[in-house]
Amino acid sequence: MQVTVIGAGLAGCEAAWQLAQRGIAVTLHEMKPEKTTPAHHTADFAELCCSNSLRSDQIENAVGLLKEELRRLDSLILACADATRVEAGGALAVDRYGFSKLVTEKIRSHPNITVIPGEVTAIPEGNVIIASGPLTSDALAAAIAEKIGDGHTLNFFDAAAPLVTFESVDMDSAFFASRYDKGTADYINCPMTEEEYDAFWQALTTAEEASVHGFEDKNVFEGCMPVEVMARRGHNTLCYGPLKPRGLRDPKTGKEPYAVVQLRRDNAQGSVYNLVGFQTHLRFPEQKRVFSMIPALHDAEFVRYGVMHRNTYLRSPGMLDRYYRLIADDRIAFAGQMTGVEGYIESAASGFLAGIEMARRLEGKPPVDFPRETAIGALGLYISDTTVSDFQPMNVNFGIMPPLGYRIKGGKRVKNAQLAARSLEKIDAMREDVLSDRKGE
Structure with missing residues (x-):
């Protein structure tokens, strides 16, 4: 057989x-x-x-x-x-x-x-x-x-999220935690104020996308929606999705931030992290420019940019x-x-x-x-x-x-x-x- x-x-x-x-x-x-x-x-x-x-x-x-x-x-x-x-x-x-x-x-x-x-x-x-x-x-x-x-x-x-090195994340601007303190504190959380989020959102929704033949918003499967497509649906849409701050209290302020970008470990050594929910098909230089507006990622080293594929x-x-x-x-x-x-x-x-x-x-x-x-x-x-x-x-x-x-x-x-x-x-x-x-x- x-x-x-x-x-x-x-x-x-x-x-x-x-x-x-x-x-x-x-x-x-x-x-x-x-x-x-x-x-x-x-x-x-x-x-x-x-x-x-x-x-x-x-x-x-x-x-x-x-x-x-x-x-x-x-x-x-x-x-x-x-x-x-x-x-x-x-x-x-x-x-x-x-x-x-x-x-x-x-x-x-x-x-x-x-x-x-x-x-x-x-x-x-x-x-x-x-x-x-x-x-x-x-x-x-x-x-x-x-x-x-x-x-x-x-x-x-379908879209894949970018990866950054741990050593390039500004931990003075970020903190380790899991949402609602569930499990161990394994995620790096990058908080944003309302002003920082507004500037980031404006840049994200107007950034230049890579050329993808046949791509339209209606073709995107909801489970892997590019972050820029989600952002275009409304100013605070991301705050109810991948940037949701609920259950994440910044130890520096004791309060929930306006928005939070989470990073999840991508390898056993903890040397590389991925941006959770940041599947994207922006052009690579645009990814560097826009995602570096996240305060904790202002000097981030991107080891892989997001890609879009059929x-x-x-x-x-x-x-x-x-x-x-x-x-x-x-x-x-x-x-x-x-x-x-x-x-x-x-x-x-x-x-x-x-x-x-x-x-x-x-x-x-x-x-x-x-x-x-x-x-x-x-x-x-x-x-x-x-x-x-x-x-x-x-x-x-x-x-x-x-x-x-x-x-x-x-x-x-x-x-x-x-x-x-x-x-x-x-x-x-x-x-x-x-x-x-x-x-x-």
């Missing part, structure tokens, strides 16, 4: 690992380093092109629950993330390069995985999982469109089933952001499910039916739901899972905790079946 996996991002690596762990020979194609995109910077697998945060690690948050489900089912991506985590309050953030390096080492050393570098321009014969990501090359995108029909492919634009995803309902298989040809499955799941962990979860389902099908076993009460199952059911009229990329959330069916006292957090407990109970009941066919490395 043999399966071809196209793409060594988070979804492709997870799918390849789950197949290989079940004794199936995997040929993993990755176009790097022979061909790269503007968003890629290394030759390693599972490269984090945008933030180094995998978001909340609390099970009262849907993505935190999804992480815990994957942990209990021996996900490669979660194991590597936990091994390379950096402190980020209640979130799971990783050393960007350490994480990718570890995933690469695990994949390359597995005896059942053969890595072949170079671009894939056609869908191979046999069993295939296509996890080429939102930056799928034009040639492969054309091959996919020919297979499924042009009406099933969509594009949107993302491609599929109109999955009616085309893919709940296991991410192509309905018209079940030898082909898709995984990752191109299926319409949005986010690092969601992508890994889709690769996990696509991989174990294909392994079971090749072994003559029925698929594992992750119910809608689980985050893994809810995502698969969302992307395959033909009743969704305006299909858009979706982060995991409790709204796509069934309610408890009874009233809960204690607020949203208590309710979400009970939803999570219900999910993990089901995952634990399924765990032996899911892991029973693994044959090890």
Whole structure:
């Protein structure tokens, strides 16, 4: 038995690992380093092109629950993330390069995985999982469109935030804290007065953008909106978004600032930080000019500027089933952001499910039916739901899972905790079946 996996991002690596762990020979194609995109910077697998945060690690948050489900089912991506985590309050953030390096080492050393570098321009014969990501090359995108029909492919634009060195941040103007003192004080907070914010906002909304073919505000996916696009929606829009000061008290004044720019550690050494929520496609000189107006960043050293790039995803309902298989040809499955799941962990979860389902099908076993009460199952059911009229990329959330069916006292957090407990109970009941066919490395 043999399966071809196209793409060594988070979804492709997870799918390849789950197949290989079940004794199936995997040929993993990755176009790097022979061909790269503007968003890629290394030759390693599972490269984090945008933030180094995998978001909340609390099970009262849907993505935190999804992480815990994957942990209990021996996900490669979660194991590597936990091994390379950096402190980020209640979130799971990783050393960007350490994480990718570890995933690469695990994949390359597995005896059942053969890595072949170079671009894939056609869908191979046999069993295939296509996890080429939102930056799928034009040639492969054309091959996919020919297979499924042009009406099933969509594009949107994604943006990455800039990185600065820790030593260049003026800590006399900044302070360490986490919002509402939740977890440890892992974020650098750069406060701004009303006057400073007003000058910054004026500069941001009039700064020159880089030329991006076909870009319009309406094409921006809300979860990764460029900061300048958000700023243009209103003078104080940023103060209710990434610059929200709530729960952050400046120790120098004892008060909440008018606005706060947060920096999150980007590597284990704490030598590099990223500007949280500052995805952008401003021209590089404009990024330097405008972001240096933030008082604590007046002499900031930018080690990477923000970039804007095209993302491609599929109109999955009616085309893919709940296991991410192509309905018209079940030898082909898709995984990752191109299926319409949005986010690092969601992508890994889709690769996990696509991989174990294909392994079971090749072994003559029925698929594992992750119910809608689980985050893994809810995502698969969302992307395959033909009743969704305006299909858009979706982060995991409790709204796509069934309610408890009874009233809960204690607020949203208590309710979400009970939803999570219900999910993990089901995952634990399924765990032996899911892991029973693994044959090890």
